[in-house]
Amino acid sequence: MLTCKDASHLISERQERALGFRERWALRLHLWICESCRRFERQIALLRQVLRLLGRRAEAGLGDAALAAADLSPEARERIRQVLAARQGRAD
Numbered sequence: 001m002l003t004c005k006d007a008s009h010l011i012s013e014r015q016e017r018a019l020g021f022r023e024r025w026a027l028r029l030h031l032w033i034c035e036s037c038r039r040f041e042r043q044i045a046l047l048r049q050v051l052r053l054l055g056r057r058a059e060a061g062l063g064d065a066a067l068a069a070a071d072l073s074p075e076a077r078e079r080i081r082q083v084l085a086a087r088q089g090r091a092d
Contacts, residue, residue, distance in 0.1 A: 002030040007037045011044055 002010070007030045010023055019027065031038050072080075 002026050004030075004034060004037055007031065007034065008040055011037070011041050015044070015048065 007027055010019060010027045013019065014027075031041060
């Protein structure tokens with residue numbers, strides 16, 4: 001039986017190489033019983049998806065500022081400014 005440490009290592013390794021038969025089944029069994037490792041697996045998948053999307057956007061020539069501006073509506077940017085201003089006022 002795999003430990004969570006072993007399972008997380010295999011989840012990460014699976015991104016780089018194909019796992020062997022025994023590794024796949026041991027990981028599958030561990031994921032079946034361990035909610036924490038299933039959550040970690042979903043987080044890794046989400047990170048991979050986001051990085052892939054950012055990579056495509058970078059290839060398209062969008063810089064960081066353009067990405068931020070393209071992804072947020074003016075209302076969302078204003079709400080962020082207000083929250084940051086309120087936090088800054090409390091810190092003073």
